[in-house]
Amino acid sequence: MSEHVMRPEIHRQAVDSAAFGIVQKPLSARERVFNHGGVRKGLLLIALALLWEGYARLLDNPLLFPAFSSMLEAFFEAIMSGTLPARAWVSVKVLLMGYGAGVFFAAVLTIIAITTRVGTDLLELLTSMFNPLPAIALLPLALLWFGLGNGSLVFVLIHSVLWAVALNTHSGFLSVSPTMRMVGRNYGLTGLSYVAQILIPAAFPSILTGLKIGWAFAWRTLIAAELVFGVSSGSGGLGWFIYENKNQLEIPAVFAGLFTVILIGLAVENVVFRSIEARTVRRWGMQS
Amino acid sequence: MIADARAARDGVGESPLPLLDVRGVTLQYKTSDHLVTATFRVHFQVFRSERFILLGPSGCGKSTLLKAVGGYLQPVEGEIRLKGELVNRPGPDRMMVFQEFDQLLPWKTVKENVLFPLCATGRFSRKAAEQRAMHYIAKVNLTKFADSLPHTLSGGMKQRVAIARGMAMEPDMLLMDEPFAALDALTRRKMQDELLMLWDETRFTVLFVTHSIPEAIKIGSRILLLSPHPGQVKAELNSLPRSGGEADPGALQALEHKIHAMLFADAVEAPTGTGVEA
Structure with missing residues (x-):
């Protein structure tokens, strides 16, 4: 049987919000670019185009697949x-x-x-x-x-x-x-x-x-x-x-x-x- | 004597003609396989500037009754009269405040939400309506958020907008359907105090549905007790006089016990309801 120790109550004074300025962390340049949906989709489009180009050159049949x-x-x-x-x-x-x-x-x-x-x-x-x-x-x-x-x-x-x-x-x-x-x-x-x-x-x-x-x-x-x-x-x-x-x-x-x-x-x-x-x-x- | 003076100030003193007259109203609604009788021959009167509470457990038809007063539902028996006129459709003379947070139109800002019914009814010019809207938004302390969209607000703020919207119309009667039930306890308490403060300023008439006995005593000036399945009037009581915020704890407890005893007197009765909160 352990005696339950009564812990003291704690009271703190809240800091006024004016005292700690603006709390925010700027995003890195990479994060900001990637947050743009257009950029992400553009990159995907370029990747698809490269894939197409590569495959077509491999096939080398401009009549069927230019x-x-x-x-x-x-x-x-x-x-x-x-x-x-x-x-x-x-x-x-x-x-x-x-x-x-x-x-x-x-x-x-x-x-x-x-x-x-x-x-x-x-x-x-x-x-x-x-x-x-x-x-x-x-x-x-x-x-x-x-x-x-x-x-x-x-x-x-x-x-x-x-x-x-x-x-x-x-x-x-x-x-x-x-x-x-x-x-x-x-x-x-x-x-x-x-x-x-x-x-x-x-x-x-x-x-x-x-x-x-x-x-x-x-x-x-x-x-x-x-x-x-x-x-x-x-x-x-x-x-x-x-x-x-x-x-x-x-x-x-x-x-x-x-x-x-x-x-x-x-x-x-x-x-x-x-x-x-x-x-x-x-x-x-x-x-x- | 002080209590008398306060009663007079609180507008409990009855004027000869009731604002709302509900006479022997029986309400029924259909579910897919049942015809549910929500209330049976309910009878009550509400006078101007009263804070009238419909109190009862789940399934006593209090919300259905409020919807009938709102004009969304026709009684199968009896009649509902507002200022002597038969209520037969919803209208802006009885503004509703719902429990759900989605009662604000999400495509309108706070200000537009309050403004919309004012303009839709064509009762005010654009400028007068705008002034009025901002006046009531200020009353519920939301001036800073007038241009915010509803989804950016907290639950309590949304309910405050809904209350401002209802009050801005200055309807004959404000109908509130458990407006604070979905809020956390602290916010609810604050909202109750705010509502009473607003009442002190404008003396609107409100019909308020709740299932909480303390809330009924705190908000109400008169309380209608309903028994469940189907809802029938059990009693119509006066609430405690308001004495600068907190009521006398003894009297408060006594009234709470009294109401509790009345509501749960026949609780042993088998729960035959469909479980539908009407």
Whole structure:
């Protein structure tokens, strides 16, 4: 049996925070550079390009697999001659039309879906029916209905964007916390102002995901569609550029076309969507 | 005599017309396989400037009752009248303060959060609303954080913003649903004191839900005791008069025991509830 020793109480005076100045340690230069996501991704890109170059030189078969450097050469050549920018612009224009229309219809459909029960059923039914249907499978029909032209392309783009965006937006709306809904209704908000002021910002992480997926789907569909029916009224897009060059066995130019698709995709993802994210969901602490 | 004077100052003296009149209200809600009766023929009246507490154990339907007063839920029997008007939908004349910290809109700063209902209802001009918002933010000591976003604040600060938001509207009645339950004990105590200080300044009417007996006695001027499964009125008591912070410990303990005994008188009864905190 050990006697428990009563220890004395301790009292200390807290030091005033003004007395110890600023407590922080500066990051090293290496840490600061590496903290930048763009730098990390840039390094990865360079590594991938080097890998490509090395493998292509090892293979030494420029017809099947041209080196990164010859692809770059073809890329700059096509840019200088003005064909690639023109083709890219044609594609991007159609893409934006289709994407915009798809997002608009998705918004209409989801707003109907959250305000009425029949609307919910309709959305669920339509998305489960049409979401698995590849947009490209609708192209023959579209060509029949809208002819050889942008109309058909926009039609299949809407199909590829609409369901992905609508599905994500709707599930985002459903996951808004009951407390936040009650707060909105407490303010006396109803109908559209309730959707715009409470539901859309609260569901913004899901909506943004939907927009990103929709964007990727739209790109894929567009390039595939252009490969299938190629040129319309004398000015084809990137898909046509790729197809044309393949027929002429200009393989580095084929890669340059693919490279352009990748570049535009990277730019949209890392510049447009990233800055929307930084300004909204990250700033609001809804996403880390 | 001092107690009388204080009672008058505390606004316990009843004016002829009740602000809120809850008459024989029965509330039911559906779970996936049950129809749960949350409260059964509950009857009470709240007068202007009262701090009215709904007190009871889990499952007595106190939160459901508050939501019904908020207009989120229609009674299946009886009626709820605010200033004589039937309550049938949520509205900014009854501002809610919830227990959850996610009641602030994360995409708005503290100031915008307080400002938003003022502007959304269109009752104030932009400038007047802004002044008012800053006035109430100052009242809850958050002036320094007016431009911060909610996710950068602590739990207690978020609740203070929610209270400022509710009070800035100067609603007929502030509805508080266990607003301090998710806070740590020290912060909770501080918030209770602050709430009482705010009440001393503005004399708002508040309907406050809690399951803590000490909190009910400390915050409330009048306490409604509810029994569980389904919630029925057990008693309506006056709380202790506030005497410069701490109440007389003897009287406090006596009242605590009294309430405790009343709430748990039939605790031996088999717990038949679904366990849903209504």
